[in-house]
Amino acid sequence: MRPTHTGLSRAGALFRGAPTALAVLAFAAALSAGPSASAATCREDALGTARTLPVDTAGGLFVGTKSYPGTLPLGPKEVVLTFDDGPAGRTTDAVLAALEAECVKATFFVVGRQAASHPDQLRRIEAAGHTVAHHSMTHPVMTTLGFEAGRADIESGWQTVDRILLGRSGARPATPFFRFPGFAPTPALSDWLKGMDVGVFGADLWGSDWNPTTSSALLAQVLGRLDKRGGGILLLHDTHAHTAGMVAPLLRALKERGYKVVHIVPAPHKAG
Secondary structure, eight states: OOOGGGSOOSHHHHTOSOOOHHHHHHHHHHHHTOTTOOGGGOOTTOOOOOEEEEEOOTTOEEEOTTTSSOOOOOOTTEEEEEEESOOOTHHHHHHHHHHHHTTOOOEEEEOHHHHHHOHHHHHHHHHTTOEEEEOOSSOOOGGGSOHHHHHHHHHHHHHHHHHHHHSOOOSSOSSOEEOOGGGOOOHHHHHHHHHTTOEEEOOSEEOOTTSOOOHHHHHHHHHHHHHHHTSEEEEEETTOHHHHHHHHHHHHHHHHTTOEEEEEEEOOOOOO
């Protein structure tokens, strides 16, 4: 998800731009590991997931300092890995392979129409223990829509995902985590989500991986931003080859630099 101030936040723009030769090579190397290596085969020196953080969304939650005043209760050098806009086929498989090789859990903010196009892959994401969160049905910029159209697109997104994963859907998402496309909330939609006890996630830093780049350049950029901030909620996209090729070296670099990965999950919901 790119922020709207770039002028390129619509869903279609997120997928354009051919990867460079270096990104393709890095992507192919990551993909060759396969998406379903057993966690039991993880190396002893794997990065791993340091802890699981249950996130209470009762009464609403708005986190991520790129958009909101506060963030999650993270310690120094703790990182929450999030990926937007998938599932996307080969690139998502490569990201999953890199995560599994390092025994790391992430959160995927999925687009409903992408989930409908890749239902088996969505099930694999959940089966691997990652958190499946929501990113609308068609990735519109909500500030360009009226309230009813925006609400319908958000609802359709989580209902599509829940029907694939659970065989049913309801008026509230099973996983109450949502990220606005383009980091473009509206007050009315934010209040509606808050009223349903749905947490809204921004990010504390991002890789700007919507821009054409190489995996090596992207890695340097992400690490520079992480070192400057000291951790936080990191936004990447599993829809780009240069990102897919960057995830494995990123995880190794996090280990070398003393970062810890925190996996977010919903706290038990208490109906009001």
